[in-house]
Amino acid sequence: MLAVAAACVLLLFAQCGAAGGAPSGPAPARGGRGFNATDVMFLQMMLPHQAQGVRLVRLARRHAVRPETATLAAAIESTELAEAGGMADRLRGWRRPRTAPAHAHAAHGGMPQTSDAELRALDRVPDDRFERAFLNLLIAHQDDAVQLARLENRGGEDAWTRRLAERVTRSRSAEISRMLALLR
Numbered sequence: 810m811l812a813v814a815a816a817c818v819l820l821l822f823a824q825c826g827a828a829g830g831a832p833s834g835p836a837p838a839r840g841g842r843g844f845n846a847t848d849v850m851f852l853q854m855m856l857p858h859q860a861q862g863v864r865l866v867r868l869a870r871r872h873a874v875r876p877e878t879a880t881l882a883a884a885i886e887s888t889e890l891a892e893a894g895g896m897a898d899r900l901r902g903w904r905r906p907r908t909a910p911a912h913a914h915a916a917h918g919g920m921p922q923t924s925d926a927e928l929r930a931l932d933r934v935p936d937d938r939f940e941r942a943f944l945n946l947l948i949a950h951q952d953d954a955v956q957l958a959r960l961e962n963r964g965g966e967d968a969w970t971r972r973l974a975e976r977v978t979r980s981r982s983a984e985i986s987r988m989l990a991l992l993r
Contacts, residue, residue: 852896852970
């Protein structure tokens, strides 16, 4: 049943974005074939997701949080800004837009996101409850990144993008573990 579901997801990805072409930059694609629609979809979904993540972690600057939470938020911001630059470069090299048209990925669940309303509501949480609410929302946000990265690793073709997805899976999973420890 799981294999059938995975195959359906991959078939849906084939309908998202244009495939083919040779990537620019030093990282050749696996098998020399270039990149595919899953690679494009992953980067197009991750870029806005990273932007939301940066907005989210910057909220910790304006609220009372423990030093370890502030340090984690700053590290996440730095990592996500650096990754976003590489993702944008990759898409530019493939001559693909940074983001997909609205609803382009709706067939496979759409783009997981932390909404503007959630960010505004979090910013209004009193300082005595902010850190817990912040960590809970950030855990959910980072888990969305892990899920996107897993999809890339199952169906992507470009070696650079697959390595990025592996790093995202490892780093976001470690961040989630750290945040769960902070909540305890």
